[in-house]
Amino acid sequence: MIQTNILEAALETAMSTGADYAEIFAEDTTSGYLRFIGDGVRDVLDRHSVGVGVRVFRGLQYAYISSSGLAPESVMRAAKKAAAAIASGQEDVQIRLTPSCHPDLHPALRPGSELPLSEKVKLARRAYTAARAYSSEIGQTSVDLLDYNRKILIATSDGLLTTDSQVRSRIKISAVATAGNENQVGYNGPGAMQGYEFFDAIDVEGAARDAARQAVTMLHAGYCPAGRMPVAIDNGFGGVIFHEACGHSLEAYAVSRGLSEFAGKLGQKVASDKVTAIDDGTMPGRWGSTNIDDEGTPTQKRVLIENGVLKSYMVDKLSGWRMGLPSTGSSRRQDYTFAPVSRMSNTYIAAGNDSDEAIIRSIGNGLYAKKLGGGSVNPVTGEFNFAVNEGYLIRGGEIAEPVRGASLIGKGSEVIRNIDMVGKNLRLEEGVCGASSGSIPTDVGQPMIRVSEITVGGRE
Numbered sequence: 001m002i003q004t005n006i007l008e009a010a011l012e013t014a015m016s017t018g019a020d021y022a023e024i025f026a027e028d029t030t031s032g033y034l035r036f037i038g039d040g041v042r043d044v045l046d047r048h049s050v051g052v053g054v055r056v057f058r059g060l061q062y063a064y065i066s067s068s069g070l071a072p073e074s075v076m077r078a079a080k081k082a083a084a085a086i087a088s089g090q091e092d093v094q095i096r097l098t099p100s101c102h103p104d105l106h107p108a109l110r111p112g113s114e115l116p117l118s119e120k121v122k123l124a125r126r127a128y129t130a131a132r133a134y135s136s137e138i139g140q141t142s143v144d145l146l147d148y149n150r151k152i153l154i155a156t157s158d159g160l161l162t163t164d165s166q167v168r169s170r171i172k173i174s175a176v177a178t179a180g181n182e183n184q185v186g187y188n189g190p191g192a193m194q195g196y197e198f199f200d201a202i203d204v205e206g207a208a209r210d211a212a213r214q215a216v217t218m219l220h221a222g223y224c225p226a227g228r229m230p231v232a233i234d235n236g237f238g239g240v241i242f243h244e245a246c247g248h249s250l251e252a253y254a255v256s257r258g259l260s261e262f263a264g265k266l267g268q269k270v271a272s273d274k275v276t277a278i279d280d281g282t283m284p285g286r287w288g289s290t291n292i293d294d295e296g297t298p299t300q301k302r303v304l305i306e307n308g309v310l311k312s313y314m315v316d317k318l319s320g321w322r323m324g325l326p327s328t329g330s331s332r333r334q335d336y337t338f339a340p341v342s343r344m345s346n347t348y349i350a351a352g353n354d355s356d357e358a359i360i361r362s363i364g365n366g367l368y369a370k371k372l373g374g375g376s377v378n379p380v381t382g383e384f385n386f387a388v389n390e391g392y393l394i395r396g397g398e399i400a401e402p403v404r405g406a407s408l409i410g411k412g413s414e415v416i417r418n419i420d421m422v423g424k425n426l427r428l429e430e431g432v433c434g435a436s437s438g439s440i441p442t443d444v445g446q447p448m449i450r451v452s453e454i455t456v457g458g459r460e
Contacts, residue, residue: 058311167193
């Protein structure tokens with residue numbers, strides 16, 4: 001991508017004004033997007049992003065400069081600007097890079113960037129047709145196909161030179177059910193750190209029908225009552241509650257600055273004995289996985305909370321220096337225009353020993369949150385708010401009528417203490433997480449869990 005002698009010269013330039021550490025991140029990414037709506041192709045977009053970012057540290061200060069293109073002059077220009085931004089003297093340094101290889105845990109057989117448009121259209125039409133055929137109440141369906149072929153290079157002043165290839169594919173299916181002036185939306189968005197072979201391994205039509213089923217079910221649902229109650233949160237995207245309510249507060253970017261409710265609590269009891277939470281960027285083929293992070297450190301499986309005890313954080317280099325901790329391979333960024341920070345990858349609550357049936361039976365009257373939607377959290381306080389996209393009342397220990405308009409409101413440190421049952425059927429689902437280093441692919445997951453008491457927003 002960039003010749004080694006150019007990288008060495010750029011790193012020497014970046015270090016020449018007294019930096020303690022310098023890093024070059026280069027990227028060449030091809031992405032594709034197709035939208036199928038109204039029984040035809042609406043949009044087809046292809047994007048090619050090429051650029052470089054140079055970051056320098058001096059103590060706990062840093063500067064980051066990015067530049068489009070990978071020409072030697074672009075790399076050197078960024079290095080000179082980074083050096084000038086943190087200038088504190090003159091130093092003559094010599095950098096010698098040693099190529100470092102790593103195993104590829106996520107090989108891609110059929111990258112979307114190499115496939116004909118006709119094959120993508122055929123796949124999108126299959127999903128579209130299945131969703132529309134589910135019910136006469138489905139008035140509109142859209143299918144988005146996305147593929148990414150990302151090649152990165154990382155070179156650092158401590159001699160590291162490494163590269164990685166990251167191929168992802170995803171289909172996003174949205175179905176709208178309509179009756180009179182009422183509309184309800186159902187959604188499914190499976191994806192993977194794989195090429196289009198991923199779509200041969202999943203039931204695309206089944207995913208489309210499930211999106212339509214959600215929409216039709218919620219179209220005929222009444223409104224959820226508000227109040228404090230026990231809630232069963234299903235597996236898969238239900239894991240977004242841990243991702244948002246606790247995961248961001250376990251990223252070292254927040255912890256190292258004292259902006260997390262979990263700062264200074266390593267080794268302390270922070271959750272129910274039932275809760276073991278993990279972040280694992282090594283899971284083969286998962287949407288949030290990578291071989292290395294965006295600082296060149298191999299990704300890891302990290303136990304964040306074990307049987308309720310806080311065991312570790314997700315750590316990037318700079319935050320690790322602040323905290324005296326090594327990197328955990330958790331540094332990520334959207335692209336070369338962003339400086340990296342600690343972020344989640346595939347984050348989930350591990351399977352427990354309770355059956356789903358026992359969890360539902362244990363709730364006399366409460367809420368079954370089958371599918372959660374988007375949410376927001378303040379990592380300093382841990383306060384969160386999540387929409388329930390598909391919910392059902394529980395009456396007498398049985399799932400009853402569907403309800404809409406529900407939301408879950410609470411505080412991360414409280415909700416993980418109130419998880420008193422954890423099911424056996426762990427499942428992960430795909431999402432996109434936005435934070436200071438941009439939007440990145442992440443997986444969330446859990447088995448079904450029971451929260452003994454939580455505030456449910458709805459109608460009084």
